[in-house]
Amino acid sequence: MMQNAKPLAEQTVGHHLARPVYQLRNVSKSYAFGKIRALDPVDLDLREGSFSSVIGPSGCGKSTLLKIMAGVTPPSGGSVILDGKPVLGARREIGMMYQQATLFPWMTVLDNVLLPISIRDGKAAAKARHNDAQALLELVGLKGFEKVYPRQLSGGMAQRTSICRMLITEPQVLLLDEPFSALDELARDFMNIELQRICLSQNATAFLITHSIPEAVLLSDDVYIMSPRPGTFLEVVRIELPRPRTLEMMTTATFGEYVRYIRSRLDEGGVTA
Numbered sequence: 001m002m003q004n005a006k007p008l009a010e011q012t013v014g015h016h017l018a019r020p021v022y023q024l025r026n027v028s029k030s031y032a033f034g035k036i037r038a039l040d041p042v043d044l045d046l047r048e049g050s051f052s053s054v055i056g057p058s059g060c061g062k063s064t065l066l067k068i069m070a071g072v073t074p075p076s077g078g079s080v081i082l083d084g085k086p087v088l089g090a091r092r093e094i095g096m097m098y099q100q101a102t103l104f105p106w107m108t109v110l111d112n113v114l115l116p117i118s119i120r121d122g123k124a125a126a127k128a129r130h131n132d133a134q135a136l137l138e139l140v141g142l143k144g145f146e147k148v149y150p151r152q153l154s155g156g157m158a159q160r161t162s163i164c165r166m167l168i169t170e171p172q173v174l175l176l177d178e179p180f181s182a183l184d185e186l187a188r189d190f191m192n193i194e195l196q197r198i199c200l201s202q203n204a205t206a207f208l209i210t211h212s213i214p215e216a217v218l219l220s221d222d223v224y225i226m227s228p229r230p231g232t233f234l235e236v237v238r239i240e241l242p243r244p245r246t247l248e249m250m251t252t253a254t255f256g257e258y259v260r261y262i263r264s265r266l267d268e269g270g271v272t273a
């Protein structure tokens, strides 16, 4: 059950036969003119509609990896291919979400959601997407909050707004850097189930950085375990729980086994996440 990723030919689970979306080969990164090795060479293949998580100790290079995938930071070595083309800068297929909601306080919820469209295509284009933005807000339970300002939102509501802002551009891939870690546990569980629902309904490919082992197991098809800095993948654990995942599954023996196994591998790696 818990083994390294099998060769592709042996994989039979649905999305593992799907089209490759991301292909990283030997991607590495050092900072400060090579003095800080942040990321040792990693290979990564993400298939369409799959959900993968990365878990590892802090400072091991997780955010660095995500920024390289997003085209925000260039790698020091290796190649990043998205949809058959090298990633050389920001791409419109990519949606990103960070730990903090980073909404603009002087803009309404609706205008915050539409911001990527107005930046990219202008004000008129954003106006034409009003209904889409409203539908997204409804999808995440924020109907009626369109005209509200961010300071009137709870942390969970602000993060839900930033999910909508990410989704309005209809990204094919979602890169998520600990998006719910500032939320309390109940809000976080709820958001995770929301995130799964959104990904399933849009066949989005998701890549999530998290510090939470249960969160990684709950959401993922594959969990990548990273070593301490310079980070590299120690192992890929395939989570063979059926979809849609539910919070009730977190109380099952199988779920607990996955959590314990991943924790033990992280402990072997030297530092507990």
Ligand SMILES: Nc1ncnc2c1ncn2[C@@H]1O[C@H](COP(=O)(O)OP(=O)(O)O)[C@@H](O)[C@H]1O
Pocket: 031, 032, 036, 037, 038, 057, 058, 059, 060, 061, 062, 063, 064, 065, 229
């Ligand atoms: N812009 C930068 N300049 C120099 N060092 C950096 C920079 N960004 C990150 N680092 C270093 O690289 C390592 C990995 O950082 P990061 O990718 O943020 O780790 P993580 O997200 O896993 O906590 C850390 O030691 C960090 O201090």
Ligand SMILES: [Mg+2]
Pocket: 062, 063, 064
């Ligand atoms: Mg980070």
